[in-house]
Amino acid sequence: MADIAAQLEAVRRRILDAEQRAGRSAGSVALLAVSKTFDAAAVRAAHAAGQQAFGESYVQEALRKREALADLPLVWHFIGPLQSNKTRAVAEHFDWVHGVDREKIAQRLSEQRPTQLPPLQVCVQVNISDEASKSGCAPADAAALCRTVAALPRLQLRGLMAIPAPVDDGNDARAPFQQLHALYEQLRADGLPLDTLSAGMSDDLEAAVAEGSTLVRVGSAIFGARPRKRAGTP
Numbered sequence: 001m002a003d004i005a006a007q008l009e010a011v012r013r014r015i016l017d018a019e020q021r022a023g024r025s026a027g028s029v030a031l032l033a034v035s036k037t038f039d040a041a042a043v044r045a046a047h048a049a050g051q052q053a054f055g056e057s058y059v060q061e062a063l064r065k066r067e068a069l070a071d072l073p074l075v076w077h078f079i080g081p082l083q084s085n086k087t088r089a090v091a092e093h094f095d096w097v098h099g100v101d102r103e104k105i106a107q108r109l110s111e112q113r114p115t116q117l118p119p120l121q122v123c124v125q126v127n128i129s130d131e132a133s134k135s136g137c138a139p140a141d142a143a144a145l146c147r148t149v150a151a152l153p154r155l156q157l158r159g160l161m162a163i164p165a166p167v168d169d170g171n172d173a174r175a176p177f178q179q180l181h182a183l184y185e186q187l188r189a190d191g192l193p194l195d196t197l198s199a200g201m202s203d204d205l206e207a208a209v210a211e212g213s214t215l216v217r218v219g220s221a222i223f224g225a226r227p228r229k230r231a232g233t234p
């Protein structure tokens with residue numbers, strides 16, 4: 001296993017440096033450790049090094065891991081694409097979900113969230129790079145979807161999430177994050193109760209923090225390179 005404690009520490013240092021360069025206070029950016037494809041032992045090692053919040057993209061894999069780690073007080077975020085057939089498992093077994101990009105999914109999550117659990121914490125995913133193939137709602141539809149989520153009884157609207165397209169050399173890495181941040185501030189100015197901007201990953205967290213991210217989702221910089229995705233897996 002890679003030295004998870006040391007790599008986690010290095011990522012925390014990168015976040016702190018980025019906060020300082022942006023003139024933001026230390027601790028204003030939360031770290032979500034993305035443990036998809038890594039086993040329960042890796043999550044346990046990260047937890048032993050002080051990490052509590054973990055992100056997963058594949059429901060079945062996440063449920064197995066959760067069971068193996070039931071003795072630890074972890075917070076689980078679902079960050080994968082959300083199809084209708086996955087909403088029940090997500091509603092029943094996660095604390096947060098970042099990929100809500102249409103009303104039907106939001107409604108199902110609210111209906112399926114068990115009443116004995118606190119409301120599911122929701123980030124609305126926005127397709128900031130405007131690529132037809134990527135998930136996320138159009139920026140122009142974000143306000144309406146946020147209002148729907150805010151009105152649903154078993155959901156709590158928290159913020160926006162985006163996965164910008166990888167930047168080519170010469171492209172401005174900050175531009176998509178800047179657009180996302182502007183949308184976030186606009187929605188807040190319109191009265192939506194948002195406190196979370198979920199943006200930035202291993203390769204671009206500095207650009208995201210410079211542009212107002214409050215939560216970075218970091219996998220490979222903590223846990224090491226992931227095996228290539230098998231063909232056909234979502």
Ligand SMILES: *Cc1c(COP(=O)(O)O)cnc(C)c1O
Binds near residue numbers: 163203219220221
């Ligand atoms: C896998 C994944 C990440 C983490 O990516 P890294 O490049 O390994 O940091 C972040 N967000 C989402 C939505 C992901 O699927």
